[in-house]
Structure formats: C-alpha cells, structure tokens
Amino acid sequence: MQYKEFKSSAKLSMLGMGAMRLPVIGEDQGNIDYGKAKAIIDRAYQGGVNYYDTAYIYHNGKSEEFLGKALAEYPRESYYVADKFNLQAEPDFKKQFPEQLSRLNMEYIDFYLIHGIQDAWMDQFLESGALRYFDELKKQGKIKNLGFSFHASPASLRKLLKIYPWDFVQIQLNYLDWYYGNAKELYEILEEAEIPAMIMEPVRGGKLASLTPEAEAIFKEADPEASIASWALRFVMSRPQAQVVLSGMSNLEQVEDNLHTFSETAFLTEEEEALVKKATDEFRSKVGVGCTACHYCTPNCPVGIDIPKVLSLYNDVKLVNEEWRATFADAMPEGKRPEDCVECGACTGHCPQSLDVPAIMKEMAEIRKKFQKEQ
Incomplete structure (x- = not known):
C-alpha cells in the first residue's frame, strides 16, 4: 500500500474505503449484509487501508453504525475515520454530531466534513453557526481535522477557502470530469492553496469501470492484464495534490483489484495520459448522463x-x-x-x-x- 504524509502528523493510505456502497440484503439500502461488508473492511484493513469514509445519511443512516462496529476490533490509533455533517438531513448540528459519535461508538472523528456543499445552500450553512461549533469541537479534540466535500462552482470554492483555514477538501475527480467537467479547475484551486485533496468518485460511481467496447479496447491494447477501473484510479493517483483516493468497494473482487493498483506508485506516463484522453473522448461521445448512484435523490x-x-x-x-x-x-x-x-x-x-x-x-x-x- 502506498501512503502519503498528511500535514506531517499522519500517514494516510492513498486508497481509502468508502462506506456508501456496501452489500445489502434485498432492496433496502439500510439492511447492510454485515458478513459480506465486514469481510470487505477486514480485507481492506489487512491490505493496508487506514482511511474509512462514512456519512450521516449513507445506507439510510446505518453506515456509521456498521463501520464503528466493524472497526472496533482494531486499535483506534491504527485507522482514521471520516464522517460528514448533512445540513439537509438534520439542520441541528448540535444534535447531529453527538449522534454520529454514538453511532460510531467513538470519542472523536479524525476527518470531519460538511457534506456535499452546493451553491444553492452554501450561504445557509455559513449563516447557521455550524462552522463556529465545529471549530470549537476541533479545539476540544473531538474533531481532529475539519474540511468539506464539494459539489459546487469554482467561485464558491474560492469563497470558502477564504472563510476558514480548512485542513482538507474533498472533491469529485476522475478523468471524465477532468476533461469534460470542472474537476481540473477545482483541483488547481486546491493545489494553489496547498490544501490536501481527498478524492471521491474516481471511477464515477462505477461508470469508468465498464466503458464502451471502443473505449475499453484502447486500454486493453495498452495493457491486457489491467482492469479498466485501475486506469481511472491511476489517473487520480497521478495528481500530486491527491491525498486519499476513495473507492466505494462493494465486493472482495474490487478490494483485491484496488489493493493491487495501489500496491506501487503506478503514476501514468505521458503516453498513458494521452491514452486516457483518447479513451475519454471515445467514451464521452456515447455516454448518456453522469449519475453516480449516490441515492441522495x-x-x-x-x-x-x-x-x-x-x-x-x-x-x-x-x-x-x-x-x-x-x-x-x-x-x-x-x-x-x-x-x-x-x-x-x-x-x-x-x-x-x-x-x-x-x-x-x-x-x-x-x-x-x-x-x-x-x-
């Protein structure tokens, strides 16, 4: 497993485990298949993953509870947990945060984020008093690092960076959004501000794990043994400001493939970068809509x-x-x-x-x- 130093205080695995797409029993997203999901967490931990990302709303509120239980057998100092405050699900931040600690059965949260900031409600959050509250919790040690995940405009990102000395920011970054969205601009803003970037949706909710036959052929000709998903992960890994690359792994096969990808520093060469751009153009010419199956809707x-x-x-x-x-x-x-x-x-x-x-x-x-x- 490859690791990166975070602010000279911790070494984080470059591969992070996202607890949003865990296996479930039936159609109920809240009915997590504990046996299968626990096996995923255990294999990730054994493979060197030490960063685990959850949120108040994931799996209908059951993700935090599951993750806390699944990690309980391991030393608390051996892993880092990221959790998120969701303004729309529960505006009362003084109620939500203690509830999250209770669900996790933990005394502190290593990386705490304001969840999925959008232009439509960013000012509502800033006026709510939540940031002052979370800053106080950080001073108390209940939050170790404070940041936000972001789904808004570059202008809003620049505004947020001026308001508070954030420890990190989580953005959506993958080669499709890099070439056809605003991911590159958001990344460069963080790079200029020297703020570590946690990366979500590196495989675009699974869309970049299975491409059109024409796009896949470009990658397979270059490396017949490499999975299609590994190209997407290596693209993100190759961005120097990327701290942790989150993957919502939902089965052991995905875990093994990702562990293999992050077993060495496999940065893309200049020629491989050109191949990714070529495959992106081919795929984008036929893709429909960019849903990442987050289920927020x-x-x-x-x-x-x-x-x-x-x-x-x-x-x-x-x-x-x-x-x-x-x-x-x-x-x-x-x-x-x-x-x-x-x-x-x-x-x-x-x-x-x-x-x-x-x-x-x-x-x-x-x-x-x-x-x-x-x-």
Missing part, C-alpha cells in the same frame, strides 16, 4: 422511484443505442417506473451532478412508450 421522491436505477437503464439505452433495454424498467414495481414521475423536481435539488432528472424520466418514458407501440 431517492428519499425525496414522492412516488418512490429508484432514480439511479432508471438513470442506469437510460445510459444503457444511450450507450448501445438499443431502445429495447428500456423494457428492463418493467421489473420495477408498478407505480414506480419512469412514466410515473410527477415532475415535482424534488430530486434535482439534491443531485450533486445537477442532473435534470424529470426531463430524463420523461424521455425514458417516451422511449418506453414508443418501443411498446412498435411491438
């Missing part, structure tokens, strides 16, 4: 539609240009399919990717209707 849907599942089906339809794949939504419960969307827009305000979900639902419904008429 689903609790707010009055109809109860599994929005990430629909968006995944939408991408399948778009990527391979086969409208019949839209019929896979028939397996979804009646009343909870794309055509059942009421276009209320409750989902869009919670989407880190700012996707126009109602419009996509409408298009998907039209594709389904058109295909059904043709049968």
